[in-house]
Amino acid sequence: MTGPEVLQDTPHRRVVRVGDTVRRPLHPWSPAIHELLRHLEAVGFPHAPRVLGIDAEGREVLTYLEGDSGPQAWARVVDESGLVGMARLLRDLHAAVREFRPRGDAVWAGRVAAPRAGELICHGDFGPWNLVWRGTRPVGILDWDYAWPNRPLHDVAYALEYVAPFRPDDECVRWLRYPGTPDRRRRVELFAEAYGLTSTDGLVDEVIAQQQQVLDRARRLAAEGREPQLTWERDGVLTETAARITWSRQHRHLFTGGR
Template identity: 40%
Template sequence: MTSHDELPLAGGNVSGGVVRVSDTVRRPAGPWTPAVHALLTHLHAAGFTAAPRPLGIDDRGHEVLTYAPGDVVWPDRFALLDPEERLARVGRTIRAFHDAVRDFTPPPDARWRTLVPADGTEIIAHHDLAPWNLVTDGDGPWAFIDWDTAAPGTRLGDLAYAAHGFVPLTDRPGLRRTDADAARRLRVLVDAYGLDEPERRRLVPLLARRAQAMHDFLRTRAARGEQPWARMWSEGHGDVWRADAEYTERRAADWERALLDG
């Protein structure tokens, strides 16, 4: 394989970059890679296909995954999620993942790349279910990518993080929706996922808490000079997460009404 065979892929906070080679993706591997590959193998065996299939390690020590055709939703194709049926599809896809992973038993020597402290160890969660990790091919196959931060977590924590990006829960110019629109879209996502009433009540405070955890994570890693987090902090990502957390917390009563009424 020569460098001419490689097509750099944009996005992803991976040192050394990610490339496409034919119908595969090559990414730098880490201590967590064997556990992640075991997880992805289990998901496909359980019938969940909205994720890459692991193909091993190449001769340069890079993990090899199947290539997911299509384009990443974020940022240029976010409007694809405006039809609420497609937002509902996000909720159903996340639920299918969580159902498939419930009976996954990690390898005894599993090592996970835990970045943000989890709120529990109910499942092996993705921890970055967001538009920047969703590849779509129109109404064809969808896939969540970038599973390298999969680690113990909870279904509600994973869903709360997803709600931040997919609703989205923000008042930033260019992304902001009316509060009523945001509340309605949150209801669409959660209805499609299928939470019962007690779970809906528990989800609401997690929405702001999960965004605040991302701010705190970036602040801590930037203070240590760790990349790419220090760069992201300097670019203002920490301020964005803090503002989104504050907005989401201010509107908590709206989210609860939207999820519980009707």
């Protein structure tokens, strides 16, 4: 077995690769996440890491998924084939978890409550950086810490915030690897169709609603002293997130074709 390779090193989370495994710190919601991952393994979903146990240092041990992720992922989803592949992967994930029923005492980062009617366990952080890519094909899903019970449309809206994207033109070009102004309306329509939605009516408002819901979750975790949300609050990241929600409300027309 080769020595550890540091994949992420922050004050609140040090993630290392050891051979074909990944070692990550545990959280209060880790038992629920492990139950979810074991369900995905049992139903044959091939795009999630497998839980191998807890190591001697008290870290969870997961299988390593080979491919590109993190900052490299942004360029992959600019291509429409990457966009469509991401939507289809999310569709397949939701099909795999539809029958999953977690234990009644399961604790999630977002809330402590069983799924309600019409809900399933969403990934909760389904952005390009948390996918494993081979070329423009997403082949794996990482970082399940923010999985929580919600409507499937929550994951769709969360992804669309980043892949439509709900960001100003200069940010799309400077940071998100777009060659120019993205055709946001077309990208929303392509993602929705690939996922299996028959209409995009109301979808922009769903994106804005999930932005607010995720901000509320981050504020709640910060209030509990959780990291990285506590640092985000201290460094003004949550204030910037609130400003992005305002931008989304003011620029709805970019996604709907209206004014």
